[in-house]
Amino acid sequence: MNITAYIVLSGILFTIGCVGVLTRRNAIVVFMCVELMLNASNLALVAFAKQHGNLDGQIAAFFVMVVAAAEVVVGLAIIMTIFRTRRSASVDDASLLKY
Amino acid sequence: MIALHGGETIPVVDPTSADGVFSLLWLIIALPLAGAAILLIGGKYTDKWGHLLGTALPIGSFVLSVVMFFSLLGRADDDRQVSQHLYTWFEVGHLDVGMDLLYDPLSALFLLLITGVGSLIHVYSIGYMSHDPRRRRFFGYLNLFVSAMLMLVLAENYLGLFLGWEGVGLASYLLISFWQHKPSAAAAGKKAFVINRVGDMGLSLAIMMFFVLFGSTSFTVISENVANASETQVTILGLLLLVGACGKSAQFPLQAWLLDAMEGPTPVSALIHAATMVTAGVYLIVRSNFVFELAPHAQTAVVVVAIISIFWGAWIGCAKDDIKKALAGSTMSQIGYMMLAAGLGVAGYAFAIFHLLMHGFFKANMFLGAGSVMHGMDDDVDMRHYGMVRKAMPITYLTFAMGYLAIIGFPGFSGFWSKDKIIETALADNWLVGLCALLGAGVTGFYMTRMMLMTFFTNKRWEKDVHPHESPSVMTVPLIVLAALSVLGGVLILNDWIVDFLAPVTGVGAHEDPPLPALVISIIAVCVVAVGVALAWVLIGKRDVPREAPQDVSFVTRAGREEVYGNLINDTLVVNPGRHAVAGSLVLDDKVVDGVLTGGPMAVGALATVGRRVQNGYVRSYALSLLAGTLIVVLALLAVNLT
Numbered sequence: 001m002n003i004t005a006y007i008v009l010s011g012i013l014f015t016i017g018c019v020g021v022l023t024r025r026n027a028i029v030v031f032m033c034v035e036l037m038l039n040a041s042n043l044a045l046v047a048f049a050k051q052h053g054n055l056d057g058q059i060a061a062f063f064v065m066v067v068a069a070a071e072v073v074v075g076l077a078i079i080m081t082i083f084r085t086r087r088s089a090s091v092d093d094a095s096l097l098k099y
Numbered sequence: 100m101i102a103l104h105g106g107e108t109i110p111v112v113d114p115t116s117a118d119g120v121f122s123l124l125w126l127i128i129a130l131p132l133a134g135a136a137i138l139l140i141g142g143k144y145t146d147k148w149g150h151l152l153g154t155a156l157p158i159g160s161f162v163l164s165v166v167m168f169f170s171l172l173g174r175a176d177d178d179r180q181v182s183q184h185l186y187t188w189f190e191v192g193h194l195d196v197g198m199d200l201l202y203d204p205l206s207a208l209f210l211l212l213i214t215g216v217g218s219l220i221h222v223y224s225i226g227y228m229s230h231d232p233r234r235r236r237f238f239g240y241l242n243l244f245v246s247a248m249l250m251l252v253l254a255e256n257y258l259g260l261f262l263g264w265e266g267v268g269l270a271s272y273l274l275i276s277f278w279q280h281k282p283s284a285a286a287a288g289k290k291a292f293v294i295n296r297v298g299d300m301g302l303s304l305a306i307m308m309f310f311v312l313f314g315s316t317s318f319t320v321i322s323e324n325v326a327n328a329s330e331t332q333v334t335i336l337g338l339l340l341l342v343g344a345c346g347k348s349a350q351f352p353l354q355a356w357l358l359d360a361m362e363g364p365t366p367v368s369a370l371i372h373a374a375t376m377v378t379a380g381v382y383l384i385v386r387s388n389f390v391f392e393l394a395p396h397a398q399t400a401v402v403v404v405a406i407i408s409i410f411w412g413a414w415i416g417c418a419k420d421d422i423k424k425a426l427a428g429s430t431m432s433q434i435g436y437m438m439l440a441a442g443l444g445v446a447g448y449a450f451a452i453f454h455l456l457m458h459g460f461f462k463a464n465m466f467l468g469a470g471s472v473m474h475g476m477d478d479d480v481d482m483r484h485y486g487m488v489r490k491a492m493p494i495t496y497l498t499f500a501m502g503y504l505a506i507i508g509f510p511g512f513s514g515f516w517s518k519d520k521i522i523e524t525a526l527a528d529n530w531l532v533g534l535c536a537l538l539g540a541g542v543t544g545f546y547m548t549r550m551m552l553m554t555f556f557t558n559k560r561w562e563k564d565v566h567p568h569e570s571p572s573v574m575t576v577p578l579i580v581l582a583a584l585s586v587l588g589g590v591l592i593l594n595d596w597i598v599d600f601l602a603p604v605t606g607v608g609a610h611e612d613p614p615l616p617a618l619v620i621s622i623i624a625v626c627v628v629a630v631g632v633a634l635a636w637v638l639i640g641k642r643d644v645p646r647e648a649p650q651d652v653s654f655v656t657r658a659g660r661e662e663v664y665g666n667l668i669n670d671t672l673v674v675n676p677g678r679h680a681v682a683g684s685l686v687l688d689d690k691v692v693d694g695v696l697t698g699g700p701m702a703v704g705a706l707a708t709v710g711r712r713v714q715n716g717y718v719r720s721y722a723l724s725l726l727a728g729t730l731i732v733v734l735a736l737l738a739v740n741l742t
Contacts, residue, residue, distance in 0.1 A: 021722050030718075095716030 006047035013040035027079045027089045038068045111322040114182035121181045124200045130156040131246035138239030146235045153238030154221040161214035199255035205604040209252040212459045216374040217245045219577040224366040226573035244270035248375035257306045257316040268295045275363040287359035294356040298346010305339035322389040337397025348380025348434050351407040355665045361423040365470030372430045373463035384441040385448045401442030408435035409539040416546035418659020421480045422469045433458045440521045447524045448605035449598040454517035457588045461505035464581035468499035475567040482553040489555040491567035494575045498582035505585040507544045513588030527613040544631030552640045560646050
């Protein structure tokens with residue numbers, strides 16, 4: 001089975017996520033882009049698992065999903081708190097921790 | 100025997116093992132040492148009876164010394180060296196040092212002087228220190244002083260001697276600065292200690308050299324083998340020993356501590372000047388005769404140092420108005436006589452010791468007498484505030500007069516015999532040296548007469564509220580005993596007894612006739628002294644002494660009052676350069692060493708100030724650098740895998 005198309009799709013998704021993280025200011029959007037990158041890698045893992053005919057990649061994808069779910073919980077809570085205190089969800093505004 | 104040219108021989112140290120009464124030799128040191136331990140450790144529990152115990156123990160040592168002295172007299176001439184091995188002190192490599200004691204005619208005489216005069220000073224101190232709240236501690240220190248000095252003269256090797264030597268230094272420090280609430284006393288103690296260290300350096304270097312050359316520090320071994328050493332080595336040894344002797348005996352150029360040492364209580368001055376401490380240097384040179392006999396150049400150095408010291412001390416004695424400091428100058432001068440005799444070699448050793456004993460009697464007498472005068476004059480030491488004290492203190496006056504007559508060499512008194520012999524020997528050796536010794540005797544006559552007149556004669560100058568009174572008998576009895584010894588001490592020279600007695604240690608000299616008959620020399624010496632006395636009488640005795648020291652005086656007097664600028668010389672040559680060196684090294688430490696140490700962290704800090712700009716607080720720039728890092732890693736992996 002040829003997985004090239006899947007890998008290309010995965011790469012495109014990852015690049016979109018990556019560019020999103022680097023260019024967008026809204027914390028929610030940045031967060032969504034991070035999720036996009038995680039899922040791009042999930043797609044690649046599942047595709048490779050299919051090619052090799054074993055379950056290693058699929059198990060790894062499950063782990064990524066679980067971690068991502070936990071991360072979403074914590075990350076959204078942090079974003080909510082920052083928004084409440086600072087009335088802004090821009091990542092550039094939360095720049096107190098610096099030199 | 101070591102044979103020297105000119106038919107002189109000096110004996111090697113070859114003792115027999117101690118038996119009979121001599122096996123108690125260790126006890127002589129142990130008694131006062133035990134006293135010091137009990138009084139100093141026992142603290143205030145011994146306050147009530149401490150001074151009695153502290154006096155009884157040196158007297159015990161004195162009794163033992165007398166018994167041993169007579170046992171020694173009972174032995175044959177060539178059997179008068181006894182040694183006692185107590186225990187092995189330490190054993191390191193080839194260095195095997197035993198705690199050995201040596202008892203021979205030289206130590207015997209020293210023991211009698213130290214314990215005898217020392218005990219009298221202890222008795223005197225009971226009265227002198229009776230009002231001092233720290234009297235018990237004072238007696239503890241006195242006992243320590245005496246025991247250290249006994250260790251010094253009884254040791255059979257140079258390390259044992261050094262132990263006593265350092266003990267004497269410690270005890271003198273403690274006693275000079277006994278009244279430590281006075282800053283001047285504390286400073287004087289430190290000064291004595293530091294200057295003594297300079298001398299100790301010479302002695303310790305000599306000891307190291309003895310070990311390197313002879314593999315031992317024992318007198319027995321060294322005296323047997325010293326003839327094998329080259330003359331240069333022996334000369335260096337002699338000069339190093341001389342440096343040690345100069346420090347302890349307050350000889351030029353290490354004399355500056357002696358006058359400041361007068362800050363201590365007067366019995367301490369008597370102990371330092373008569374029985375212990377300053378005599379140690381003379382002892383060291385006479386004891387090391389086997390070194391000096393082989394090193395004529397070192398002997399010449401001893402003579403030169405001695406002559407400078409004779410006049411230096413006399414100069415100070417002539418100008419000081421402080422009775423104790425004038426006496427201290429006189430001590431320096433008299434020790435100079437002993438050093439001179441010791442520097443003259445085999446012919447002079449016995450006379451050095453003879454003068455040392457006589458000086459011990461009359462100088463202890465005069466110091467204690469001066470203490471008695473101070474006691475009656477409310478602790479005033481300025482002779483310009485005395486005058487006519489003789490009426491108020493007849494016993495002190497009479498005993499002091501005996502000491503005075505002895506030191507100027509009045510015919511028949513002890514000092515006459517001893518100084519006369521030294522002048523005679525010096526003249527026989529070298530007319531210039533002899534002339535200096537003769538002249539020194541005249542100056543002695545001058546300054547001692549000046550002191551005598553200013554204190555006991557001339558116009559009454561004390562204040563109305565000062566009531567001079569005779570001291571209690573516990574103080575006058577030692578004075579009377581010492582006065583008697585000052586008068587009668589000369590009997591030791593009858594029939595040349597002391598010369599023969601010391602011959603097993605100091606050797607037998609080839610008889611050298613002085614250029615003039617002995618009687619003529621004596622008459623000349625007495626005449627010179629008479630001139631000095633007459634001069635003092637004309638200058639001081641015949642007119643009223645002003646209560647304040649006149650300021651418009653000649654340079655000579657001013658120099659004398661300034662102790663011949665000894666302190667100035669020390670300050671200029673040693674103290675101030677030392678201070679500058681310390682200040683310089685402080686700057687070096689602050690700027691250079693600290694600069695290097697703090698410079699490193701400062702540089703790291705500066706770098707970090709630049710580097711931390713990366714932490715700009717923008718999440719997206721972190722993400723960018725994360726991406727860049729990842730890309731670099733991926734590209735690197737690809738590059739490695741594809742090639």
